[in-house]
Amino acid sequence: MKISPEVIENLKLKEKSNLLMLGSATPANLNAVSKIDSFLRPGKVEQDTVVIIDQNMHPLEQHKKEVEWIEGKGTWDNKPLSSPEFPYPDFQLAQADMRNLPFEKNKFDVIISDYTLNYLNKLDDVDATFKEISRTLSKNGIAIMSFRGNEKYVDTQADYPEGDVCDKVLRGVTVHYFPMQTYFKIAERYGLKIESFTNVKDNSKNDVCTILKKV
Numbered sequence: 001m002k003i004s005p006e007v008i009e010n011l012k013l014k015e016k017s018n019l020l021m022l023g024s025a026t027p028a029n030l031n032a033v034s035k036i037d038s039f040l041r042p043g044k045v046e047q048d049t050v051v052i053i054d055q056n057m058h059p060l061e062q063h064k065k066e067v068e069w070i071e072g073k074g075t076w077d078n079k080p081l082s083s084p085e086f087p088y089p090d091f092q093l094a095q096a097d098m099r100n101l102p103f104e105k106n107k108f109d110v111i112i113s114d115y116t117l118n119y120l121n122k123l124d125d126v127d128a129t130f131k132e133i134s135r136t137l138s139k140n141g142i143a144i145m146s147f148r149g150n151e152k153y154v155d156t157q158a159d160y161p162e163g164d165v166c167d168k169v170l171r172g173v174t175v176h177y178f179p180m181q182t183y184f185k186i187a188e189r190y191g192l193k194i195e196s197f198t199n200v201k202d203n204s205k206n207d208v209c210t211i212l213k214k215v
Contacts, residue, residue, distance in 0.1 A: 002196035003040075003195060003196065004195060007140065007195065007213060010140050011040045011109060011110070014041070015044075016044075016047045017044070017047075017049075017109045018048070018049050018050075018051070018107055019033070019036075019037060019048060019049070019089070019108060019111070019112065020050075020101075020107075020108040020110070020112070021033060021051070021053070021111075022053060022116045022129075023059075023116040024052045024053065024059040024060050024062075024063050030066050030067070030070065030091060033112065034087070034088050034089065036110075036112065036144065045087045045088065045089050046087045047089075048090065049090045049091075050089045050091050053094045053096040053101075054096075055095065055097055056095075060093045060094075060095060063091075067091045098113075098129050099132060100132065101132045104136070105136065106137065106139065106141075107138070108138065109142075110141065110144065111133050111136070111137060111144070112143075113133075113143065113146070113147070114146050115148065117147040118175045118176055118177060119175060121174075123162070123178070123186075126182070126183065127186050130186050130189070133190070134192055137192075137214040138214070139215075142195060142211050142214070143192060143212040143214075144209070145209070146200060146207070146208065147183060147208065148207045149180025149181075149206045150166045150179045150206070151166070151205075151206045152166070154180055160179050160181065161179070162179065162182050162185070163182075165177065165178050180206060187212050191214055191215050192214055193213050193215050194210060194211075194212060195210075195211040195212060196211050197210035198210075
């Protein structure tokens, strides 16, 4: 992750930090979130809290097994598939909708979204999600987001149909891709500026990981 020294230093100075993960099904295990926290706040991970949300209870129940294992409450019957790596932050699970987050303003220092935007098929829902991300992020907080854009509009900055969505079925689930510029335009509307972005796949310009900073 390419993050400015200023942002890193701001996160390191906090005694405790709150992180929010939009969607519990990804990343595949809690180690990934812990590694992100460790990178951003070395030596302070165990003081932090990660809230994981999902609209559906089933993936939350799967994560609950891993959380219980990490906390020493698990049994061999619910041993997680991942290999626990320490230290861990405090994990909390909540059934919630990212378009209407049940959290107060400025609560989180970091928000993580791994392709969750691509489950939204309406521009109003994308707009509402970015609005909520901005509302719940603290000043200078960051959103670490991966998403895929409509490949028809990846290489142009010219005028384009903002709401032109491409729908595809992947592993039985329908996903939706708006033009990549649409996501960035809506984010900027709510004071979320691009800190950096990189292509997730070498052979694909329409899969990106971006870091947005609240200004």
